[in-house]
Amino acid sequence: MLSELLDRLRVIFCFCVTWSLIISLVWSAKNTLQEGMKRLKRLHQIPCSRCNYFTNDYRLKCTINPTTALLEDAIGCLDFEPGSFNMNGAKSCPKKSKVFLVIDRDI
Ligand code: SF4
Incomplete structure (x- = not known):
């Protein structure tokens, strides 16, 4: 039991x-x-990727506020300048800078 x-x-x-x-x-x-x-x-809410001063380069992320770029401190940044996505870092990359020669036979 x-x-x-x-x-x-x-x-x-x-x-x-x-x-x-x-x-x-x-x-x-x-x-x-x-x-x-x-x-x-x-x-x-971090606006850096849409900002003109954003360089897209890890060595200098922003030319105005490099210490706060891409951090939460950048929310409400007074220097925010709306612009298109900046690809300066990618443009300066040596692997991406190829020169193409276009030959037009009709000329
Ligand atoms: S200026 Fe401000 S918003 Fe623009 S990239 Fe620099 S920290 Fe970000």
Whole structure:
């Protein structure tokens, strides 16, 4: 009688522990996802990639504020100058600067 009661208590205890672990796992995954989305939205507010002063070169990311470029500190930057995406870094890359000779036979 006592052993049956202990077995039932053990089953109930294991059931509760298992479900509490599953619920806490789902809860923590949901919180992590929400924090990640918040962080992603915040990072998308960094305006540097749309700024004219952004060089796209890791050695000097910005000619005006090189220490804050591409960081959260750049959100609300007063020097932001809207412009097209600047590819100066890619243009200066020696691997990408190829010269093509076009021969027009009709001339
Ligand atoms: S001027 Fe401001 S917004 Fe523009 S690239 Fe530099 S830090 Fe970013």
